[in-house]
Amino acid sequence: MSHDDLFAGEKGVIATGEQLVADNSFSSPEDKQHYEELLKSYEKLFRVTRRLMRLSDQNEQRLNAAAEVIAQKNKELEALSTKLSKYLSPQIYNSIFTGAQSVEIASRRKKLTIFFSDVVSFTETTDKLESEELTNLLNHYLTEMSRIALEFGATIDKYIGDAIMAFFGDPESKGVKEDAIACVRMAIAMLRRMRELRSEWRELGAERPFQLRIGINTGYCTVGNFGSADRMDYTIIGNMVNLSARLQSHAEVDGILMGHETYSLVKDVVATDEQTPIKVKGFAEPIRCYKVLGLYDDFVREGQLIREEQEGFKFMLDLQKRDKQEAITTLEAILARLRE
């Protein structure tokens, strides 16, 4: 339907009016003059209406065309930002895109829990592999570990070859204690997944599948953007970061070694075994460190531990360390004292 069809009614009214004027069907010249003025005004109003309607339609077309261009540009930007996001930890990406974090050279002190993992004898393990095999293996390993890291809320700082550096507490934090617990839980989950992956890799023909060493430490770090205005990295620096890396290098194969600060935060949840303090460059005193044995909840579930905690009452029995009968005898003695 064209604009002319839309206005057929109005055109009919004008044609009838013009015919009346032509036929001079008026009772007086004044009536005719008034009628002619009215008709002229109606004709003008009709033209204005038609004009404004067309202008409005044309403006809408322009707007739609502009909206299509913008939508296309948005799609391109979205695709580009998705590609770029792969180079950033999701938390960093999200905090930049939501505007929570400014992209400028700036840093601050914050208490974080830092995680380092490294593949034991990576060079020797992968020396015989072809480049493509090595790439697939390394990417598979990093993909699996990153998935777990993100699941637990870690900020992945960087991959250094086969090593992973991550931290908890920035840009998102659930509190220092919860962050430390999340970090240890994540490390345990990673080792568990590595055990599964090793059997998969063996089946695929890998002679010496990857094994890990993990170091965890909690302390004040400087966190923020470092670099130049053109190229910056969101990372952490400080003594505590170096200490985490040193703890990792002292960890047992497939083991987790953590510093005292982390230990004090997680000791209610994580079973540990204190190790001989280690000497670390830059630290005057030997560093107290703790081997992670597992989560108390897991031990309880597996029947290795009996644990009961209430206000003013704390009970824990490690059935791997204590003989069951001896434990019963001790408990009966306690009960006897209670009944006195």
Place this chain on the structure above:
Amino acid sequence: MQNLAIPATARTPAIDFDFGNNRLKLSGESYPEDVTEFYHPVFSALDAYLAALGPGSCRFDFELIYINSSSAKAVMMLMDKLDAAAAKGATVDVYWFYDEKDDTMQELGEEFGEDLENIQFHLEKTPD
């Protein structure tokens, strides 16, 4: 009479009424949030000027890039005022400038011109 000069904004056109030299100009884009509020002082200044113009002559340049429907109505009202002054004896020249690639503004200018009975109307392309 005091000239009227309103600088352009993202949504409103520039108004340059140089009454001393009888040169009036409206240019830019026009899609104000409130058309009445924006054009009210423009109408008032033009009414006062035209009332005093008598049989004198003036030139009004329209150099618009984009206008919405409400602004188009305001422009028609400006032209009606100019046409009425011309009917009373003033010599009024209206220049409608449009971008040569802009069919919308060209058509609009052509139609505005058709409505004017007493004004000298000039449709002019502005080169890119």
